Amino acid sequence: MGDRFPVLDRFADGAQHIGGRLRPGTSGRTQEIVDPASGDAVHRYELAGTEDVDAAVAAARGAFPQWSGATPGERSDALHRFAAVLAERAGDFARVESLQCGKPIKLSTEFDVPGTVDNTAFFAGAARHLQGQSAGEYSGDHTSYVRREAIGVVGSIAPWNYPLQMAAWKVLPAIAAGNTIVLKPAEITPLTSLMFAQAATDAGIPEGVVNVVSGAGRDAGEHLVGHPDVAMTSFTGSTAIGKRVAEIATSTVKRLHLELGGKAPFVVFDDADPEAAVQGAVAGSLINSGQDCTAATRVYVQRPLYEQLREGIADVMAGVRLGDPFDPSTDLGPLVSHAQRDRVAGFVDRARAYATVVTGGEAPKNGGAFYLPTLIADAAQDSEIVQSEIFGPVLVILPFDSDDEGIALANDTPYGLAASAWTRDVYRAGRATREIKAGCVWINDHIPIISEMPHGGYRASGFGKDMSAYSFEEYTQVKHVMFDNTAEVRKDWHRTVFGDR
Ligand code: NAD
Numbered sequence: 061m062g063d064r065f066p067v068l069d070r071f072a073d074g075a076q077h078i079g080g081r082l083r084p085g086t087s088g089r090t091q092e093i094v095d096p097a098s099g100d101a102v103h104r105y106e107l108a109g110t111e112d113v114d115a116a117v118a119a120a121r122g123a124f125p126q127w128s129g130a131t132p133g134e135r136s137d138a139l140h141r142f143a144a145v146l147a148e149r150a151g152d153f154a155r156v157e158s159l160q161c162g163k164p165i166k167l168s169t170e171f172d173v174p175g176t177v178d179n180t181a182f183f184a185g186a187a188r189h190l191q192g193q194s195a196g197e198y199s200g201d202h203t204s205y206v207r208r209e210a211i212g213v214v215g216s217i218a219p220w221n222y223p224l225q226m227a228a229w230k231v232l233p234a235i236a237a238g239n240t241i242v243l244k245p246a247e248i249t250p251l252t253s254l255m256f257a258q259a260a261t262d263a264g265i266p267e268g269v270v271n272v273v274s275g276a277g278r279d280a281g282e283h284l285v286g287h288p289d290v291a292m293t294s295f296t297g298s299t300a301i302g303k304r305v306a307e308i309a310t311s312t313v314k315r316l317h318l319e320l321g322g323k324a325p326f327v328v329f330d331d332a333d334p335e336a337a338v339q340g341a342v343a344g345s346l347i348n349s350g351q352d353c354t355a356a357t358r359v360y361v362q363r364p365l366y367e368q369l370r371e372g373i374a375d376v377m378a379g380v381r382l383g384d385p386f387d388p389s390t391d392l393g394p395l396v397s398h399a400q401r402d403r404v405a406g407f408v409d410r411a412r413a414y415a416t417v418v419t420g421g422e423a424p425k426n427g428g429a430f431y432l433p434t435l436i437a438d439a440a441q442d443s444e445i446v447q448s449e450i451f452g453p454v455l456v457i458l459p460f461d462s463d464d465e466g467i468a469l470a471n472d473t474p475y476g477l478a479a480s481a482w483t484r485d486v487y488r489a490g491r492a493t494r495e496i497k498a499g500c501v502w503i504n505d506h507i508p509i510i511s512e513m514p515h516g517g518y519r520a521s522g523f524g525k526d527m528s529a530y531s532f533e534e535y536t537q538v539k540h541v542m543f544d545n546t547a548e549v550r551k552d553w554h555r556t557v558f559g560d561r
Contacts, residue, residue, distance in 0.1 A: 068103045075105035075250050075274040076112050077257040079119035080267030086111050091247050096162035096394040096429040097385050108275030110283040116271040117289050120213040120240035123268030128210040128238035132188045135236060139184035142263040147177045153252055157224050158385045160249045162394040165386050176228040182511035186529055187236040201546050207539040210238030211315055212291030215284040219297045220246035220396050221351040226296050227253040231270055233531035242271045244281055250274035286312050299520050317524035317534045319516060321449040322353040322477030325470035326506055330362035332482035338372035344506035345455040346433055349395050354478035356506050358446060359457045360469050366459040370437055374419040377433035394429040395452055401429040404452030407445055408434055415439035447473050467495050476518030480506040
């Protein structure tokens with residue numbers, strides 16, 4: 061356990077980062093942060109109430125004129141300093157992320173934290189690169205151009221699966237474009253979002269530009285979404301809560317960005333490299349204990365390879381090392397909470413009535429929120445285990461015959477966040493990329509993301525893009541500016557009003 065806990069001393073002042081300082085929440089309710097690997101409470105804090113949300117929005121509103129008025133170069137410099145502070149504190153961030161989420165330390169160290177540093181460096185560069193149409197004389201008598209302007213105060217809500225990366229994906233494009241922000245992390249995992257805001261302040265990003273309210277969804281979350289001084293809502297979370305957030309944001313006429321659930325298909329054609337597909341399916345389904353919106357969840361295998369894949373995946377899953385997230389050899393940590401573990405177990409237990417549990421399907425009795433890597437076969441395409449987002453280390457395998465059928469099955473859920481196709485035939489690969497309805501299609505891999513490329517869903521997985529230059533579309537508004545070039549009192553178009561006078 062050694063160096064797990066001293067980092068928590070820094071939250072002694074509270075878990076609300078408002079106007080550059082930590083303070084306690086005023087809701088009158090406390091929240092425990094539990095180490096899911098042991099079940100022990102490691103910290104307790106006072107949740108944000110609506111007054112804390114009001115204070116954070118006021119701080120963000122107060123900071124907006126100066127921050128949106130800074131030059132792109134000034135914002136870029138601040139973001140470069142921010143990236144440097146994050147990189148200096150990488151070890152701390154990794155430990156706290158592993159503590160509050162139960163992530164294997166090698167995942168926090170090699171994925172969550174460097175991904176966040178890289179994202180920050182990307183947006184430092186992108187801040188100077190807002191692109192738009194060039195100015196032109198489109199009417200003949202006028203010069204038109206487009207201004208891309210910051211929107212105002214952004215209210216963002218994030219989930220618990222990648223708390224640090226989700227904070228980065230929400231905060232960075234928003235502030236790079238000149239907005240200020242109030243972020244509400246999931247109440248069970250606020251710590252690295254608070255450290256992220258603290259690093260922003262320490263890097264010289266003005267107080268009030270980045271605020272964090274650690275509160276519950278129903279009160280602090282809904283209050284933030286409905287707040288009249290919040291101009292935009294960006295939400296990452298489940299589709300069910302996303303619908304509720306959309307209702308509130310729509311009724312208060314806000315710009316809306318929704319990154320919702322997924323149920324990613326993994327389509328293996330009969331010419332694929334079977335060994336690579338087995339490795340890819342296990343890694344793609346178990347990353348972050350399967351609590352990844354793009355995780356491989358449905359493996360469709362063309363009939364000639366089906367048995368080989370079923371056996372191969374079960375064998376590799378059985379060799380995965382579950383254990384203490386702080387042990388560098390641990391492959392799979394616990395789920396984020398005992399409640400999430402029980403939810404996952406519920407899906408598998410219900411599936412026993414209509415499908416085969418090939419491997420796994422058990423929760424080790426060690427006090428932590430662990431669940432064994434699980435492969436399920438013989439389920440019908442319309443069954444719950446194939447159609448619903450489980451968000452755990454559970455993979456379903458199904459056979460298909462024709463290419464048409466494989467692609468149709470891949471598209472047969474309400475979601476459309478990500479997918480992969482496995483083949484050595486360039487035409488099959490091309491067809492899969494065109495016909496699978498998802499915001500990302502990988503060929504012969506599943507999971508990698510990069511700061512330069514957009515991440516976001518189709519259909520019930522939401523709309524709008526995180527990361528990449530495309531996220532500036534979300535966090536800026538476009539203004540058409542038109543100059544008259546004639547200097548005439550009576551313009552040519554006035555004929556439509558004054559007739560022939
Ligand atoms: P969730 O929807 O339960 O909660 C997400 C956030 O919404 C939390 O901060 C929560 O406190 C808040 N919230 C809850 N009720 C609210 C309400 N009524 N009003 C406002 N806010 C409310 O999701 P979760 O369980 O934390 O995370 C898992 C989900 O997130 C999965 O569905 C996963 O697919 C999705 N996710 C999507 C992406 C993506 O990029 N599309 C990325 C990560 C996670």
